[in-house]
Amino acid sequence: MTTRADGRADDELRPISFTRGFTSHPAGSVLVEFGQTRVMCTASVTEGVPPWRRGSGLGWLTAEYSMLPAATHERSRRESVKGKIGGRTHEISRLIGRSLRACIDLGALGENTIALDCDVLQADGGTRTAAITGAYVALADAVTWMGAAGKLNDPQPLSCMIAAVSVGVVDGRVRLDLPYEEDSRAEVDMNVVATDAGTLVEVQGTGEGATFPRATLDKLLDIAEVGTAKLFEAQRAVLADPYPGVLPTAN
Amino acid sequence: MTTRADGRADDELRPISFTRGFTSHPAGSVLVEFGQTRVMCTASVTEGVPPWRRGSGLGWLTAEYSMLPAATHERSRRESVKGKIGGRTHEISRLIGRSLRACIDLGALGENTIALDCDVLQADGGTRTAAITGAYVALADAVTWMGAAGKLNDPQPLSCMIAAVSVGVVDGRVRLDLPYEEDSRAEVDMNVVATDAGTLVEVQGTGEGATFPRATLDKLLDIAEVGTAKLFEAQRAVLADPYPGVLPTAN
Amino acid sequence: MTTRADGRADDELRPISFTRGFTSHPAGSVLVEFGQTRVMCTASVTEGVPPWRRGSGLGWLTAEYSMLPAATHERSRRESVKGKIGGRTHEISRLIGRSLRACIDLGALGENTIALDCDVLQADGGTRTAAITGAYVALADAVTWMGAAGKLNDPQPLSCMIAAVSVGVVDGRVRLDLPYEEDSRAEVDMNVVATDAGTLVEVQGTGEGATFPRATLDKLLDIAEVGTAKLFEAQRAVLADPYPGVLPTAN
Amino acid sequence: MTTRADGRADDELRPISFTRGFTSHPAGSVLVEFGQTRVMCTASVTEGVPPWRRGSGLGWLTAEYSMLPAATHERSRRESVKGKIGGRTHEISRLIGRSLRACIDLGALGENTIALDCDVLQADGGTRTAAITGAYVALADAVTWMGAAGKLNDPQPLSCMIAAVSVGVVDGRVRLDLPYEEDSRAEVDMNVVATDAGTLVEVQGTGEGATFPRATLDKLLDIAEVGTAKLFEAQRAVLADPYPGVLPTAN
Amino acid sequence: MTTRADGRADDELRPISFTRGFTSHPAGSVLVEFGQTRVMCTASVTEGVPPWRRGSGLGWLTAEYSMLPAATHERSRRESVKGKIGGRTHEISRLIGRSLRACIDLGALGENTIALDCDVLQADGGTRTAAITGAYVALADAVTWMGAAGKLNDPQPLSCMIAAVSVGVVDGRVRLDLPYEEDSRAEVDMNVVATDAGTLVEVQGTGEGATFPRATLDKLLDIAEVGTAKLFEAQRAVLADPYPGVLPTAN
């Protein structure tokens, strides 16, 4: 029987960990680890909303993803030095923002913005799904912070939890949470963003140099469900602890 | 019974048309229309490949998508004037490239590049799916042109046909090929890229301000299949005509 | 006697055509064709004026010219991808704006802006003169639209018609409306923008790798006059038809 | 009788001066003054030509125009800080390059490039015509320098002299060499680039918020001829002096 | 007697720590902490040198500094999104590069480049001095890695150690290693880069809204010496441990 290089079963996640309060300035700051993939996810609260939303009384949530130059096997050029954001970065930033907006009532925030920053310190496959999963935890902390600061119209603006996982077909087998070594040679690659209510937020499946039958899509979704269930458990466990810092007091 | 504003059944495409030889300089040039959505798709053949591929003996296929400023209801600012490509443009350009690379044997092209340009002249929803579907026809013409010019290592480098369609949930109903009026208020929005061999190339489903159960995903895929089947028919019909221009002669 | 490759007399225009209502979102939308040169000219009306003009009570008219990548014989790189507008594009955009501002009373528009977009779908010489000539027709439609919408202080803000034509010295002969094949080897190249009142708006003559005596300038202007007279006729003929779409109603 | 604010006759130039050897690093360096307009024109010789010209055996001449921020009445923003070249700057840079290429045999330069830099230290109208006129003198010095350095295939690559002047209609009168005060309210504005052989290189006439009859164009050209004749005299006088610096010796 | 908010003596450093092997892809990877200031410093080895250095047989060392958006008290905008590097970032990147080049024999590297990336995860004053001090440790590890990989011409290319510390005048007192709270209200601010051989590499002192007598400069240098002595001790201690990862083997 074919086994994975790291000894995992096909439907097994890598070791998952969340470090809340990883840094202390932002309202939420989480280091998320999916095996060797490590992403620093912060949620910063700022007053005001983008110009097109002013006067609406509604808040906003935005996200930016970035890879540190030395996060990858070969050092990659810094996008600030190139002077422009690449397509992949743009795409993932948009995905993270959309995914997290699915769980929050923006009306409850008043005209405030939550900025999620997901900076990859070390990449080993699945950086975008780790980023979404970690960003949810940072967001939960930021919401607690806003509540304490008296900035919420509604005490609980989060309607569900959000987690994401990558799945794919590697060596002809449907597998969960691909590390770089598997991801780089996967025939099909899919990212699934889900809620703990059992619904889907986003499904992106791509045949890399190959196409795939719908039956494969079904198997990929089955295994993704196994993964996100475990991720919700892990998020719940870590969020059971109190807010990792000093909460503000409303005036 | 709820009917659509334009009188279509839920699983009905808008009128589809392809105008081959729409312009005469590029090897393939097609105006594709999905109802009021009109995209000019061209396939230009140029010698050489990007630096990272040089010396491999393999060709390359790349794609760029762009919206003319007056294509939308409200004029949008030109990205060349802004000095940068927006996230949405980047994302769609990458999607078109990936989708069309799924049907072509790049080894057969030698070290030549096919550049697909998809410029939206008028937008009414589904511009990216129209672009992919039209780009396939332009690509087929470009391949014919390359064959005539003696630039192919293999006479038939296309392994299948590619078409794409948007599907979504609007007013609680699963619908095919959404115009702007439906797209802008869809609860779920999905783009499906498929092959005429019955396999999938890319599936991107998003809950817009809502999440969706897997049963909905299944219905969306069912109806997408109805749509792509019709699109393959239309592509086949239009490609039955000879190359719309003067073919080069190999020397 | 030397004849032109396309059989025309030296002072003969290529076949000219205007398709009004080419697309339906902008207030004016015209496809203009000078032989194989095809330019989509749109006139979009937006509320407000640039910052430096606010509070003046006057409107503004601006223009942007662009070449689609596959419009030329060899595909050219997209300026949005390069991240900057080239000198030629800048120069022609400014020329179109200046030329069309010569025929309109900006005070009659109130604080509204008309944006002219001239996108070259296919280039075969004379793209800037086709753009100006087509933009006039789009502008006339936009003015009709604004009148219907109750946005004009003065029912007829256009004081004259505007058309433009290229002239040059090719093979030692003074010729009208140069296609690419002639333009690329012209010794002298001149663009003339004129009004139907017999006056000039802009004259730009350049010796390309050669200089020219004033007598040549005179002959070039003579032949340009022949060309613009024909263009005014064609514009008048096509504008005799009613507005190609549904006019708004003022409230 | 209407007289000009500065007391000049309608067909009179402002005081013209050229300071050769204004700076010492470039092969040619000239401060040109047309009244209060002062432009530093340098001609730098560098080995090599742009990529598209390599291997041709031919040289190249290019030009860049720029306005120092404090050159204008109101300080203008620096284009390097904005991160892009404006349309006007682009247009004038291209005009200077084209104009000076008209007098030089690029084949005689070998694969070397002459870069003309025209930086406006103080602007009072006519900066582009002063720049062209001064650049010719800098170019003549650079050619002398190249000859001494043994870099010329032909000892005299300059076939004629080049000068430029602005003319316009102000207060209904045709006038030569407009200062800012006249230029800013001119009804018609024209720049004429000519050779001392009596031919024209470039003619650019624009009605600013007005159009003009051909008779006016003729009068403008007449008066421009008066101006350029004086400029050629002044150039000849200043170039009668020896090269203002130490010439290299060929090895 | 005035004491500091964090209880330190005026000439006392904050707690200093280095975590070697913080990430595993780059040859050197160190998390350096000066109190609450935390910087991830990596040293990546890449083949080749910048174009201007090719063929010299010499290596190169370059550095890039960046602040993560949520590192500061108020979130700052990402430079990659702005599309340009700010002046402060530029300045610090150049300082780090210059400082570390002072201790290395670039000839020993062959035509290889060491890229130092200093990304501030959390900022609390002294980010540039922490970056230099941490970058030295990362550089030492990268040199060990290169030696193992057989990429060095000389087994020990480092001629000395490098450390840096900030000093300043706060509340009229000369103090060492300023946190943000002191730095933001310092009257004089100085950064000193030194070697363990007792020499200086770089001294940058600035009066912030004030000027300072030379006697103050002397006191600042005295106290900086106390600080760098402690930093060299800490670097030596942490580098006494073996390379924190698997070394390559030369072939």
Added chain:
Amino acid sequence: MTTRADGRADDELRPISFTRGFTSHPAGSVLVEFGQTRVMCTASVTEGVPPWRRGSGLGWLTAEYSMLPAATHERSRRESVKGKIGGRTHEISRLIGRSLRACIDLGALGENTIALDCDVLQADGGTRTAAITGAYVALADAVTWMGAAGKLNDPQPLSCMIAAVSVGVVDGRVRLDLPYEEDSRAEVDMNVVATDAGTLVEVQGTGEGATFPRATLDKLLDIAEVGTAKLFEAQRAVLADPYPGVLPTAN
């Protein structure tokens, strides 16, 4: 005894000159020369302050440094054409702004901005120190201009004079005011900005490919003091003359 190539003693400045009223539009305009180094320094007064300072009642002073392309021995590329400001330019612009803000009471300016532009016409070492020294003279003139225009809250907002000089170790000797020939091979290079009250504003010392003992730093500061004393004399002498132009009258 080793002498300098230009015959100067080690502690001797090059010939220094200031030309006030070098151009006439800005409130202050000075050509400063340190030997062959020539910098045009202008001080432009504009209404308003940057957004972050609005409503404070305080003014602002900013500076921009730039090198003309032909100022250097080899022509350098224009930063406006590259589309971005280089690190060195950024660094020097910031230094000039900081240095001159040290001598002015910004509260006295009301909400007005003084923009200092330092454009290097010819570079021969020490451009930044010449720029600071010349900018002080331009600033003094701009302050006089503002007083006459009734724009000052306090008749004398300048609290001291500012001058700067470069010093370095060349051929093992400590030398003042290095020309390019010395600067390019200096072992240590330092720029000192001082006030005529005997205090320091900024000290930046760098070992170029070498490090230096503190004793050298002391000698460099000694000799810099000799230089700035002479510069203050020269500034005082030139500012003894009346304002070089027509002063405005307050209304």
